[in-house]
Amino acid sequence: MGAAPALVLLGLAIAALTLVPLGYVLWTTADLGAGQAADFLWRPRIGELLWNTVRLLVAGVLLSVVVGVAGAWVIERTDLPGRGWWHGLMCAPLAVPAFVNGWGWVSTTHAVQSFPGAVMVVALSYFPLVYLPTVAALRRLDPAVEEVATALGKGPWQVFLRVTLPAISPAVLGGALLVGLHLLAEYGALQLLNYPTLTTAILQQYATVFNGPSATLLALVLVVFCLLLLGLELLLRGRRQRARVGAGASREIPPVRLGRRTPAVLLALVLLTVWSLGVPVAALVRWLVRGTSTGIDLGELAGAGSNTLLFAVLGGLTATAAAVPVVWLAVRHRSWITTAIERSVYTASAMPGIVIALALVTVSIRVVPSLYQTLALLIAGYLILFLPRAVVSVRSTFELVPPGLEEVARSLGCSGPEVARRVTLPLVVPGLAAAASLVALAVSTELTATLLLAPIGTDTLATKFWSDASSVEYGAAAPYALALIVLSVPSTWLLARLSTRSR
């Protein structure tokens, strides 16, 4: 069954747009000779940056996976009191931008301006990206398989390691991939933590030189990292078919009894909450109360707030709409070209927002000047930046829709579009909503690309926070950060709800 040519063309167009930044990087890098490039890259400074990036990546992803999976299992599978509340609290760090979290920690203790500190703060910001898909996968899992394993005499640990973990591994891997890509592109938090990586170095290059070649050389190295990460994920994911006919029994599983371990688990969760939410929120409130520059300009706050909301909604809808054909092709019409389309979407996600922004600035000035400094270009930037998130989220939903159902519908006389409308769509709508809110959340806290691409005079809450915070106006910055958090709560809440909704 071949894909409709129109759909493939659409997929190719989306892939082409997402490849613009990579093309820009390669093109400007080519401006340098091989000798000059080698001279620039073969320096102690670059070695230091590489080492910093690699160890942050490995430790940050591992810590996020451990916290995310352990949290998901405890909340989903045990008799822990207040599981619903804990679920909300595990999702909530998504509503605190990493750079706000970073500032919260730095203004509390300077001990975090170190490698362990950087790992801790980024993991506290990003572990929900592992937690959420893991919880969703655990809830959807048919307990019968685990029960069979138990009946066959396996202990709880063995069941978890040999049955549960393999079954939820696509979700965990997807989450880990997202965390890894985030860490590669993280700027604000790491700058505040004074932890230089390839990405902060690229921003420094742009801020000082902007000349392209040397900064884009670093971006090229970053893209290589991204490709390695993607290859690794592809390798671990394998080619196993995971869809099955029949939803399985949607019944309650008898929870694992924690018994005497309950206080210890509760204490761990309390500490995690204090660490990930308590510290940044307390720091913000402290600045809000103490700063004398906190005469809040409500008009400016409202303006930045409505801009943020508008960009978030437009970005979320656009990215999700673009993700659907990409995923549809990759899942239902698997071929080298559709896989290439899906994978090409990811390349941009390992490039910091500023590289994507600069690529769009340069290309639009030279090719389509009328687009320059328009809302459309900004949304295109968000689309390229956050399409990977939408694709991961949409894909995990589509993979669970068995093709058999569609085939049955077709054999019963439904036409192609009708199958999509009546069978596939109702099954994937929760996933699409999750994708849209995930992207909206990301857009509302995006900083670097917004600074360059936003039309003249357009501020968002994130850019206002950053400009105040970076000019020692911490008190003035606090209301924006709080507004940003408040604004992010609904979509975080939506994600939390969707991930645990029973089928």
Added chain:
Amino acid sequence: MKKHLLRAGLGIAAATLLAPMLAACGSNEPTLVVYNAQHEQLLKEIAPEFTKETGIKVELRNGQDLTLSNQIVQEGKASPADVFLTENSPAMSQVEAAGLFDKLPASLVAPIPAPYRPRSDLWTGFVARSTTLVYNTDQVKPTDLPASILDLAKPAWKGRIAFSPTGADFQAIVAAMIDLKGEAAAKAWLEGLKANGKVYDGNNLVLEAVNSGQVQVGIVYHYYWERDRKENGDVSDHSAQYYFKGGDPGAFVSVSGAGILKSSDMKDEARKFIAFLVGEKGQQILADSYALEYPLNPKVQLEGVQMKFSELQPPNVNVSDLDAKKVVDLMTAVGFL
């Protein structure tokens, strides 16, 4: 029923979201576009006053010195910018070298003394900031402070210095160092600093690190500390500022520049804006603002800070001689970039 409500709700939400955008697009009045690398809040105080006086609307696009200067160079003739303002002069020199500035009429350059503007008259300075050494008062006695900023490269200062080499501020100091002492001496100084110091990304972080006692002294500009004293003193209550004297490179005064783009289609309005900026009224607004930078028009003085502008003893540097490219090459060679 529920569906209708939902649709109505979505419609209202969409309308609310779009309203500010449409309102922004609806006005057809010509607006002066200012690419602003100076502190945003400062321009937010000046621009409305300018609009009140002239009726000319101003739109600000905020960014950092070299980000915006490079953006202007990339945009070339297509740049929407009418006016460019920076914190330090090397970014102005870059746009000047690209041939994108329109020459300022004599009346616009006259109010600012000659040392604080280029010989070409393609742009002018409008405020200035002085280099200082901020030190932790619990850890360092004023008598132990060095006579020259060059001394900080000596082994005695190992592990005691904070600075922000990636910022335009520090790079302007390096530019002055190259101009005053030559490239070789500047390189040796930077290498000494690299061996001795701890690097932070931003002067605010330097100030904080010194105030909290992580590092004993830091190279910054005067207003970071002064401003925090006015704000709440959280990152300045355990520190003080030390001014180098006698024309030492460490007493360097960096100039914020203002220029008009050749590609501007509102040059008359842009000239009025510059005239306001360097004129007595605009300079007084600058002096009264939270910014605490030194106005350059001699008729206006900054009050309420540790050092008056006339008390500073800066080295003799002409802004035309500060070369951004040399600085970047040197700092890359030393391994800061």
